[in-house]
Amino acid sequence: MSRFLKSATLVAMLATVAVPGLAQGLGLGRPALPEEIAAWNHDIDPSGADLPTGAGSVMEGEEIFAERCASCHGDFAEGIGNWPKLAGGRGTLDRDDPLKTVGSYWPHLTTAFDYIRRSMPYGNAGTLTDDEVYAITAYILYSNDLVDGEFELSDQNLMDVEMPNAGGFIVDDRAKTEYALWQGEPCMENCKDAPVKVTMRAMVLDVTPQDEDAEPQAPSAGVVKATATQEAPAEEAPAEEAPAAAAFDAELAKAGEKVFRKCKSCHQIGAGAKNRSGPLLNGVVGRAAAAVDGFKYSRAMTSAAGEGLIWNEAELSSFLAAPKSYMKGTRMSFRGLNKQEDLTAVIEYLKSAGD
Amino acid sequence: MTDRTSRRAFLKHGFAAGATASIAGTARAQSADPLITEVQPWAQEFGDGVDATPYGLPIRFEGDVIRRNVEWLTADTVSSINFTPIHALDGTITPQGCAFERHHSGAIELAKDDYRLMINGLVDRPLVFTYADLERFPRENHVYFCECAANSGMEWAGAQLNGAQFTHGMIHNMEYTGVPLRSLLEEAGLDAAGDLKDKWVFVEGADASSNGRSIPMEKALDDVLVAFKANGEALRKEHGYPVRLVVPGWEGNMWVKWIRRIEVTDGPVESREETSKYTDTLEDGTSRKWTWAMDAKSVVTSPSPQAPIAHGAGPLVITGLAWSGRGAITRVDVSKDGGMTWETARLARPGEKMALTRFYLDTTWDGQEMMLQSRAMDDTGYVQPTKTQLREVRGLNSIYHNNGIQTWLVRANGEAENVEVS
Known part of the structure; x- marks a missing residue:
């Protein structure tokens, strides 16, 4: 505490000293260090002046x-x-x-x-x-x-390098081309030819999302329930569900969930999981490869599935350790997990998030 | 299929019952209402205690007043947009919890303690501020709308999405608390920048997309805010917690979230977000850039496809929102016949600069079909154009800045549909 007071006093003194030198500043903030600026100041404008050597x-x-x-x-x-x-x-x-x-x-x-x-x-x-x-x-x-x-x-x-559309842009000209036209007292009566007709209907296209639920109050109740069940397993579920999942290690799965962060930008798992740039992973452990509906797998993955590839723990582990060398031609752009413990953990997590 | 779906939604709103009631008018109810004559549980037992909800959410009956996503629009929800349920809101302030989100690489979690804001470039003293530093600058409160440049962008080629939430919901309106950007720039000192007329600031966020944008110095020194509160409380994660930029009246993409760096430059950076995106292609293939201001626009929020008329003929409140990024709304007209005749609506409060204005037309519905439109005017004298007028100037490929007049076809049964008219 005394240290805090001391440094606070010091800062206050410095601030007082510094103020006259500043135009109208309050003396807040601190100088940005050159290495800090270098770490963030990455923008490269069309002059190319800041292009890095390479x-x-x-x-x-x-x-x-x-x-x-x-x-x-x-x-x-x-x-x-x-x-x-x-x-x-x-x-x-x-x-x-x-x-x-x-x-x-x-x-x-x-x-x-x-x-x-x-x-x-x-x-x-x-x-x-x-x-x-x-x-x-x-x-x-x-x-x-x-x-x-x-x-x-x-x-x-x-x-x-000449960019083909370099000359294809003009600066906002709405003031001239639009604002000048759409001005003044607008028409209030007999403004167009009668009768006014419908020329296009959104319903013809039918692309508007529809709520699945019939009852308006259902979503919030559903959300509350989902959150509750998601939080519960870590503490209670494993003990109760022990017979069904004898080989399941909750601690390990928890560690695996952290490893899974590396996968999350492309893969979803759990309730409501969807295909993203990678397929959803519910129930992947023990299942046939390339089996998720609606996901466009690489030719390599589809043909491996045709040859009977099953994602058992051993195969998954080899795949995730080095995807590109395990399967030449896979679309998965992930570099691989180096550590065996990460592999074991993430597979345990994949199991836990079953279906 | 669509007709059936919407019919279901429509019946849900209890049109049948409403219609009977209105025909009955002031006549005696047929039988006593048990909600009145019988003691209800809520009148007998206890409700929740004060410790039940330390931070409250809307009651479960309002569970359908939520942001919605249009899945087919984008490849992935982390670079996507959802829509404010404007059809179900009233007044002008958008609650943070249902205010639309637009992310370019997902909503990140950035703690106040981990927050740093750097000012560099053509300044006298490159500086780093912590969150606590920002709270020591004199701060201001302003209500502003934030509209995505692509709001209504799916409607360029014709009526497409059936609901005000989807056609006009890339907008929210909040009361911001923050520090003028000018104060921070002056703290860093602008002598080094020389003549400020041709100078810019480049702003970027702390997320992976960084979403960098260039803003001319004149705007930066005018009304841009470095904001940390919205509607009185901390910004939500999805809106840039702990600190975002507020660029009044200008397209939402420039309102950089999780803002981490402000660089004074001698020209625009021409980042991805201001060249390949957020530029408006005209019919001849050339594209407008630097189309920052959001022009005057309005929409009837109710009745609308998601908010049909459930009560039959008689008194009807037509309501909607109007706004202008170039000033204050001065007047809104409403047409029931597709733009043939117009009536001037009542503004709930006088228009405020670059903030949403609520309008009402308190009217009597004859139970006949209506083609509902609204038309906004702002204090520059600008009149919101029709879609046809817009297309005459821009063609169909502009994507952004569609502020054309919207039409809802309201049928005799009270259902409404997004249409275009002659």
């Missing part, structure tokens, strides 16, 4: 893309499902449903570099080296037919 080739990029990006964006950057398509679409911007990709729409290559470096791979942001970012960016250019297969992108030549 290089990466299309060929390197293809390999990294297959491993880190293709599970969402497709092997050829064509996009899977609703995930963004990064290639194609040139010449579609003035048509119905234009396809906006890095190649067809993005005005600056610095933007792609900045975004990949900052926010990709999805669910594992900021883990790429600068060289890897150059390589992935090069591969995306290649997928858009903007460079050839031998191309290497670097801080030296990134600004030389």
Whole structure:
């Protein structure tokens, strides 16, 4: 406490001393250290001035893309499902449903570099080296037919790449093109040709989500119940359910739940789990591979399932230790779990979240 | 199929009973109401004690007043949007618990103790603030709406989603408490920036998407808030706890959540969120950028597809919301005949700048079909355009900034549908 007082007094004194030097400041906050600024100040504007030193080739990029990006964006950057398509679409911007990709729409290559470096791979942001970012960016250019297969992108030549839609943007001109038109006292009577007719109905499309439940008050009651049962198992359920799950280790499953965080950006498990970029995992342990309805598995996974692959603990463990070497061609972009204890724990967790 | 589904929903609202009652009018009820003549349990026994609910949620009968997601819109819920149940709310303040969410990499959990805000770039003193530091700056309270640029974006090509929640629910309106961004920038000192006219600030969040956006200095020094409270309490996790940016009147994407860094720059960064997204493609294929302001807009929230008329002909309250990102709402007109004739609605309170305004048209329904529309005007003299007028200027591929006039077709049985009219 006395230490607190001392340092508080010191801060107060410093603040008092500092104030005259500040324009109108309160002396709040502290100076940002150069290494702190360096850690966060990553944005790269279209001048390219802040591009980091580095290089990466299309060929390197293809390999990294297959491993880190293709599970969402497709092997050829064509996009899977609703995930963004990064290639194609040139010449579609003035048509119905234009396809906006890095190649067809993005005005600056610095933007792609900045975004990949900052926010990709999805669910594992900021883990790429600068060289890897150059390589992935090069591969995306290649997928858009903007460079050839031998191309290497670097801080030296990134600004030389011409983006097809660089000139495709204008600054907001609504003041001229809209505000000037839609002004003044509006019409109050006989404003259009009679009779007014319905020209389009939303019901024809039938794309509006409908509540499943019949009773309006059901959802909140349901939510409360679900939370209660989710919290209970850790303490009580295992003892009661012991006969049914003799080999089940609750502590281990709990540890596995932590490991599962690495899987969560692509996989869901438990009540209400859905397919995301990976299939839902309810009941996966002991089940046939590639068995989740509505999930688009890789060809490798489907053919392994055809050969009778069952996800028993041994197979799962080998798969999760090194997905890409266990199954060449899997879409799972995960690098693998190094520690045996993590493998055992996460499989125990997968079991616990049964169906 | 759809007709049947909505019919079920509709019957649920008890139209049949309501209609009988209204025909009966003031005549004597047929038999005494047991809710009155018989003692009910709630009038006899105890209710909950004061320790039952340390932090309260709405009573279970209101369990359908919730945010809803449109699953097919996006690839994954962590980069998606849900919708405020505006059809079921009244007044103007949106409760945080049902205010729409938009995340680019999920709602993160960031503790106040772990929170840091950095100001760097063209400033005299790059600084780091803790959450506690922010609470020592003089703070202000303002009510502002936050509307996603893509609100109504699914309706460009025609009537698509059947409900005000889905067509207009990417909006909320809260009372924010926070520190003017100007105060923080001045604390860091702007002498180093020189002429402020051509300077910008780049703002980014602490989440994986970081959602960086560039804001011109003029706006940054005008009314932008670094906010930590909404409607009197801490921001919710999904709205950027502990600190978010509030950029009054401008598209919601710029209201960076979990804001961690503000950099003074000499130009826009042209981030992903301001080039590949949140730019509006016109018919000829060129695209508008920097379309920040949300133009004046309005919608009838009730009756609407999710809020049909359940009481039959007679007195009817038509109500809705109006707002403008360029000023205050001065007037809202309502049409029952698809825009042929208009009546001026009553504003619940005078419009406030860049905040939602509630309007009412207290009317008598003749039980005939209506094509309900509302049309907002703001204090710049701007009149909300029709969808046709918008499309004439922009085509169909704009995605963002659809502020066209909405039509609900209300049938004689009280059901309503999202339609477009000639």
